[in-house]
Amino acid sequence: MGQDSSEEAPSRPLRADARRNVDALVAAAKAVFATSGVDAPVREIAAKAGVGLGTLYRHFPRRSDLVTAVFRHEVDACADEAPVLAAECEPAEALERWLYRCVDFVATKRGLAAALHSGDPAFDALPAYFERRFRPALAALLESAAAAGAIPADLDAMELLQAVSGLCYATDADRPDQARRMVALLVDGLRYRAAERPR
Amino acid sequence: MGQDSSEEAPSRPLRADARRNVDALVAAAKAVFATSGVDAPVREIAAKAGVGLGTLYRHFPRRSDLVTAVFRHEVDACADEAPVLAAECEPAEALERWLYRCVDFVATKRGLAAALHSGDPAFDALPAYFERRFRPALAALLESAAAAGAIPADLDAMELLQAVSGLCYATDADRPDQARRMVALLVDGLRYRAAERPR
């Protein structure tokens, strides 16, 4: 699917060195965010990328733009796995496994969920992108599982998605299985309802 | 249960002016947090209380101590409702209703959950206090419900608590019923398991 950078207008091509620096910055940011969290100092990222602060701010006028850039890559990677799982598993199984995949996604990117809900208007575009990629992915999985009678059909995809995100966010970083257990509990809740109120 | 203030050691009584300043600081912090959120500058609180920074830091060595002080009584109020509900409802019903009560609590104090899980070691004292008050409250409810066979017995209270907190946190502020629906789903997950694997 479209991995265009989606923020560079086609106005003019970047100069070669600029292009190189942008890539280095995104790579450095991804690494630093993974190590030190999204609150890591901007200077650290610039240093790791081997560029000056001016360069960083030329390409990412705000700190949050860097976060957004990294976030989009990860979102794409995760969303694209949904159809893969759907093709190789039973519907309910695919649903559960993709949710686990989301757990890993959020867990390793701790603080991203925090940014999403920080109320900071700088991140306003982020939930929209998240929703645009994830909602269809999950909706397809839910539909299949509902058609198979494994879960009820009245569940809103975004609602479940936000729940999973919250579950991961609230979970201890040093107990990675905890979030999975809670998600499993959520899915069992769906199964309970499917059994109680079969179509 | 012990509602000692837990930071005034009984070593010596505070001097009169100090006592007055502590009260002024807590009142100012409560007002400022409500207006500008928990991330409001410390200086703003000190100014509103009419004291110097040194005074503020003497009584609340870390910013989070102020946050803790302000929210402490809210936590107590919520925790103290657990035994009340336990006395007037069926075990599973009491559990579910108290979790809803937690939802309301977290929903109104949005920034607090963020602070709790910010990963910032400065807020380490906060989760400790929440755990001290909430874990026993919830553990009692879980035990009763498990004894009645309504839910399985192998659930960790803190784990469930964190899950609920995360659910509330991830939820849209303008859709207050969403978190309740997700908590209900979680509880149904417990019912499912009790039915599948009765003791």
Add this chain to the structure above:
DNA sequence: CGATTATATGGAGCGCCGTTCCGCTTATCA
């Protein structure tokens, strides 16, 4: 009621943060 002393105070100052600004460098192209 002073005098004494432990206690409390206030705010300048420190180091770190995100962000801005601008003189210098360099890729690009006729």
Add this chain to the structure above:
DNA sequence: TGATAAGCGGAACGGCGCTCCATATAATCG
């Protein structure tokens, strides 16, 4: 190759949490 626009680095700025200590004052005692 020289002109020019695009890009670059890092000093500097204001704001933050927090520390430090000279000063002020409530409590205590003769």
